[in-house]
Amino acid sequence: MTWTFTRQILLGTSLACASALHAATVDLRILETTDIHMHLADYDYYADKQSDKVGLSRVATLIKQARAESVNSVLVDNGDLLQGNPLGDYVAKGRALRFGETHPAYKAMNLLDYDVGNIGNHEFNYGLDFLMKSLSGANFPYINANVYLDDGDQDASNDQPYFQPYLIKPTQVTDRDGQTHTLNVGYIGFVPPQIMTWDKDNLTGKVIAKDIIESAKKYVPEMKANGADVIIAIPHSGMYTGHYQQGEENATYHLAKVEGINAILFGHSHRVFPGDSSLDGIEGVDNATGTVFGVPATMPGFWGSHLGLVDLTLESNGDDWTVTSGTSAVRAIAKREGRETIPLVEADSAINEAVHTEHEGTLAYMRRKVGESTADINSFFALVQDDPSIQIVNNAQTWYTQNIVRGTSYEGLPILSAAAPFKAGGRGGPEYYTDVPKGDIALKNVSDLYIYPNDVKVVKLSGTQVVEWLERAAGQFNQIDPNQSAPQALINDSFPTYNFDVIDGIHYQIDVTQPNRYNADGELVAPEAHRITKVTFNGKPVQPDQAFLVVTNNYRASGGGHFPDLDGSTTVIDAPDKNRDVVANYLLSQTTINPAADNNWHFAPFGQAKVLFTTSPKAKDVAASSMRFDSINDKGFAVFELKSTQ
Known part of the structure; x- marks a missing residue:
């Protein structure tokens, strides 16, 4: 009787100790680049000069800083990488990338130890053959869950993904007590289905694109069933908050409602989140914590302007991992003070050096007189x-x-x-x-x-x-009210x-x-x-x-x-x-x-209304008599008043 009671006490103590050994709290930092558009070096090819405002080489410094602050981190890229400036055109058309060569984007990115990349819509601009030649140089895998081979049979049940739809990557992490664990990190990527319109000539008869939300609902449960402890969605898709429509281009807001997704690293619309004031007051969007319906999400601008960060806290009971909290943030490579751009970080010289040959080739290519x-x-x-x-x-x-x-x-x-x-x-x-x-x-x-x-x-x-x-x-x-005396902005800034x-x-x-x-x-x-x-x-x-x-x-x-x-x-x-x-x-x-x-178009008269528009400060020297310089605004733009033609 006494022995049995003692054994039960010892057994209970042993189980409690085992439970304590298995319980763990892990902090995981997820870093994102997106919409680099071949701005690898900190250089403006149009102005033909160095720039403090662009470049993966500048973001690389932020990446290294952010990694140094965290015990556990992973790094993803969200596409629109291979096209967008003269360097991209030079590699694709000027000198033509050959099979077996490494695209300069990956000469740079392979130095940064990316965990995964997603396909953006502009990846298709130079055709599928060029895309596959380029991707072969990446030392990290690529994913996309909503592009499929076009088999022509109209039977959706047997459609085969063109890319690997998702990845579950065993990742060694260290908990707050210094113990190591293997965390199965799941990544899933998406691209706007509008690629079939935008790159019709390159894609028709070769691939098809499906709805982002339907694709997420198909694959996220499968990822959970296959052992993903945490699921990171990487949609190359912006965030607009209207009623959801089939085939939505900017589906991130609705993607946040898909059960099982723990973090969203998004892009495409060249905005910054958290921090996009146009989303203030929108149901489910918290600009302070960087969450959408409770899911931490980030979009780090474009051309290497920012680094995106999501910080998750995960807890384990010994068997399963649960995300208990998460926030997001962005970090900029530069800031504007009046008309001046103030760099916040220096470029990583190793990134610039990695693309030096193609950079010099681009400069020679672009300087030819036509x-x-x-x-x-x-x-x-x-x-x-x-x-x-x-x-x-x-x-x-x-x-x-x-x-x-x-x-x-x-x-x-x-x-x-x-x-x-x-x-x-x-x-x-x-x-x-x-x-x-x-x-x-x-x-x-x-x-x-x-x-x-x-x-x-x-x-x-x-x-x-x-x-x-x-x-x-x-x-x-x-719309301008001709009877209003207060200043009115002419340009609709939300219209591209x-x-x-x-x-x-x-x-x-x-x-x-x-x-x-x-x-x-x-x-x-x-x-x-x-x-x-x-x-x-x-x-x-x-x-x-x-x-x-x-x-x-x-x-x-x-x-x-x-x-x-x-x-x-x-x-x-x-x-x-x-x-x-x-x-x-x-x-x-x-x-x-x-x-x-x-002068084949002009504005119809708009009365005595005070109509304002913004432009470059350089415009002051060449403005027509129908325009009156007003001021320089806090973003560095020149504000002009446009006079009505009577």
Whole structure:
């Protein structure tokens, strides 16, 4: 009796000790880079000078600092890595990456011991063959859960993933008591299904893309069943908070609701979270702790501007791990004080050295002369008046299309050209404008005028469809009340400037006192409103059924930007050339150009309203008489007042 009781006490004590030995608390730091867009070195190839504001080499210093602060850390990249600046074009097109060579992105990243990478939408811009050649140089695995082989059989049950959909990586961690454990860290990645529109020519018949949320709901339970202790989602997808729709491009907000996900490392929309004030007050979003519906999440800007951090606390009862808390943060490589950019870290010289050969090759490639301009070319006023930086692109596209339609059934149709300002401030900052001084034009200046590797497309539209195109583009502007005396901001900052198409070949007015016909998703919301007025071709009003050819790019022609009647069905010419190459060849053919805009559009009168817009501080020296400099704002932009034409 006494022996049995003593044995029970000893057994209970032993079990309690065993339980204490197995219980553990682990702190895990997850680091993220995203949307590097080939900004590996801290260099601005368009300005042809060193930069304190960009570069993986600067983020590398932050990575090393963040790792030194944490016993346990992992590092992920969230894509849009291989395209985005002249270095990316040089590797893909200028010298052409060969099989067996290591892409410079991985010469740099392999020095930083990444755990996993996700595929971004711009990874497909140069085609699948180039993508696979590039990925072969990475010393870390890549994942994506919503891109599948196109087997053509319409049977979803047998679809095979094109990439490894997820990874469960046994990772040695040390708990707060100094004991080591093996933590099965699960990673799952996603890309916007819109890749099938944006890179239609590269992907059709080869792959298909599925919905992000459906893919998460399919694979996250499978990851748990296969032993994942913690699940990290890496969506190359922004965070917008509207009602969820099938095939959502920016699905992160809704992804946070998927059960089983413990952290989200997101990207794509080039914003910073936590810290994005547009998300303040949104249900489920906590900017202070960096959580979305309780899930810690981070998005670290673009071009190497920030490092994202998520810190998780995990506890084990001896059998299972549970995430008990988590927060997120971002760290910047630089900060702005007035008009000055103050670097916060130095570049990691090893990263810059790793890409030195390709960097020097890019500089030589970009400095080649292709033409000469008789006047300065800038985009300072591209959002408020017809602009020379857009005019050159439209002139080149029209010239090109006139040549390729000769001898075809389309010869004789009026040719219009659509182009948008790609560098017009915004999130890029007060220096992010095209600014080419008169004189020699080099290839770097062409890339400055047209920064994306788009393909030329020609669509056939009616007069009514052309006008609706312009109505959608006019979403660039806020509605102005002509009777209000208080200052009013003209530019809608949430509208991407690359969607502000100017269509040359016709003349028109934009009446900003009218509401927008279309919302941000391209839905007709104000059918009685008409911002685009007095539309003429060759001096005569454009007729509703009048036929036009409009030269544009693959992004727009295939549905990018949610423009009416632009879904691929109206494309009549799939040209073999890229828009940027067309601009370069046009300049070579002209030798010397006059970049003056033809003023084919202007604003309709808006009364005595005080209308303000922001631009580069350099604009003060070249502003027209219809503009009055007002001030420099706290972000370093020059504020101007625009006078109404009466």
